[in-house]
Structure formats: C-alpha cells, structure tokens
Amino acid sequence: MPLSHALLILLAGLGAGAINAVVGSGTLVTFPTLVAMGYPPVTSTMSNAVGLVAGNVSSTWGYRAELRGQWDRLRWQIPASIVGAILGAWLLLHLPEKTFTAIVPVLLILALIMVVIGPRIQRWAQDRAEKAGRSPEDISAGRMAVLVSSTFAIGIYGGYFTAAQGILMVGVMGALLPESVQRMNAAKNLLTLLVNVVAALAYTLVAFHRISWPVAGLIAIGSLVGGWLGARYGRRLSPNALRGAIVVVGLIGLYRLLTV
Numbered sequence: 001m002p003l004s005h006a007l008l009i010l011l012a013g014l015g016a017g018a019i020n021a022v023v024g025s026g027t028l029v030t031f032p033t034l035v036a037m038g039y040p041p042v043t044s045t046m047s048n049a050v051g052l053v054a055g056n057v058s059s060t061w062g063y064r065a066e067l068r069g070q071w072d073r074l075r076w077q078i079p080a081s082i083v084g085a086i087l088g089a090w091l092l093l094h095l096p097e098k099t100f101t102a103i104v105p106v107l108l109i110l111a112l113i114m115v116v117i118g119p120r121i122q123r124w125a126q127d128r129a130e131k132a133g134r135s136p137e138d139i140s141a142g143r144m145a146v147l148v149s150s151t152f153a154i155g156i157y158g159g160y161f162t163a164a165q166g167i168l169m170v171g172v173m174g175a176l177l178p179e180s181v182q183r184m185n186a187a188k189n190l191l192t193l194l195v196n197v198v199a200a201l202a203y204t205l206v207a208f209h210r211i212s213w214p215v216a217g218l219i220a221i222g223s224l225v226g227g228w229l230g231a232r233y234g235r236r237l238s239p240n241a242l243r244g245a246i247v248v249v250g251l252i253g254l255y256r257l258l259t260v
Contacts, residue, residue, distance in 0.1 A: 001214055005037055009215055013222025017055030021062060021230025024166020024188060028111060030219055031163060032252055039212060041104050045092065046203040047212045049162055051219025053200050055227035056193035062231020066186030076144065077151045077191060084155020085195040089202035092160050104161060108254050111164030112247055124174055139177060147176045151191065158195035166192050
C-alpha cells in the first residue's frame with residue numbers, strides 16, 4: 001500500500017470517527033474513500049465495519065453520561081439491534097457480490113438523502129421533546145413496539161451496509177420519543193456500536209480472507225482518535241459543515257461505484 005493511500009485512509013478514519021460521534025454516517029467518508037482507491041465494495045464494507053468499531057467504542061464512552069435514564073427502553077432496543085445486525089451480516093455474506101454492487105448505490109443515495117435532511121429531523125425531534133414535557137419512559141406499548149421494530153430493521157440495514165444507520169436511528173427516535181437530541185445521539189452511538197461489533201465478528205469469522213486488515217487497522221486507529229475528539233469537541237463544530245463534507249465525499253464514491 002502506498003504511503004499516500006495509508007495516510008488518506010487514516011485521515012478518513014479520523015473524520016469518520018468524529019462524524020459518527022456527532023452526526024452519524026461517518027461510513028460515507030471511509031466507504032467511498034476505499035471504493036475510490038479501487039477496493040471492491042464488499043471488501044470495503046467489511047474492512048470499514050471492522051475498523052470503525054474502535055471509533056464507536058470511544059464515541060459511546062464519550063457520551064456515557066447521556067445514557068443515564070434510558071436503560072428501561074434500551075433493554076428492548078439492544079436485542080433488536082443485535083438480531084437485526086446478525087441478519088444483515090448474513091445477507092451480505094450470502095448474497096452474490098453482484099447483488100451487493102447493484103444495491104449499494106441505492107443505499108448510498110438513501111443515506112445521502114438522510115444526511116441532507118438530518119437537520120430537519122433533529123429540529124423536529126427537539127421540538128417534540130420540548131413540547132412533550134414527559135419522561136423518556138412515558139411511551140405507550142404501541143409506540144414501543146414500533147420503536148423496537150424500527151430498531152430491528154435499522155439493525156438489518158446496518159449489518160448489511162453501515163452508512164447513515166445513525167441518522168436513521170435518530171430520525172426514528174425523534175418521531176417516537178420525548179428525548180433531547182443529545183440523549184438520542186448517545187443511544188444512537190451505543191446501538192451503532194453493537195451493530196458494528198456483530199457485523200465485524202461475523203465478517204471476521206466467516207470471511208476473514210475478504211477483509212483488508214491493513215485498511216481495517218488504519219481505520220481503527222483513526223476512528224478511535226476521531227471518536228474521542230468528536231465526543232469531546234463535536235458539539236462546538238458546525239453540523240452543516242460536516243454534512244456538506246459527507247455529501248461531497250459520498251457523491252464521489254457514488255460516481256466511482258456507477259462508473260466501474
């Protein structure tokens with residue numbers, strides 16, 4: 001691997017870790033970067049998922065205070081995320097690679113759309129939280145069932161293609177829960193960590209040879225530092241600037257996918 005490529009992957013991991021901690025969808029930085037360098041889509045997804053686990057750990061730890069008071073709900077969401085991630089990873093490992101290559105552009109477009117409308121989702125979520133004036137646990141059984149089902153579906157998506165699962169999760173929780181954006185972000189970080197751990201374990205056990213371990217290692221180093229920086233300083237940064245960078249890099253990756 002050329003030194004320039006190694007440095008670019010390291011920086012992409014750093015950016016993805018920071019973006020995942022603050023906004024979500026950092027995969028839209030690392031995945032297109034790897035694809036643009038010529039790595040196959042499935043190899044890029046697997047290597048990326050393994051590498052970003054380190055960043056998920058540091059960002060979840062950085063937001064640990066905001067997780068207090070959410071465990072009565074998370075004890076239902078956590079199993080849904082894990083089972084969904086197992087199914088999503090199974091689909092990635094068993095569907096033909098040409099199927100994945102055909103589906104990824106659609107998922108990437110969906111993820112980019114979610115990134116663009118992310119500010120509206122978060123403003124809407126915050127307005128709902130402010131107007132509700134209720135405790136986080138005060139939700140109906142029907143709403144909880146919808147939340148758990150949605151968490152399961154997002155787990156499948158995350159196990160198959162990790163990009164923007166955090167934005168999707170914040171959108172679902174914002175529509176259903178009287179929570180602040182920061183507390184939803186903390187829950188999102190934890191659930192994303194679990195999905196990526198399951199996916200990474202599945203890829204490692206079943207498709208060890210298809211993972212580029214030098215790439216995964218560089219992403220892990222970058223994302224570990226990036227996740228810590230994002231959790232510590234991310235609230236001071238402009239989310240719009242971060243989303244703009246994600247969209248630009250994501251469009252480059254989309255172009256590369258459609259022209260190979």
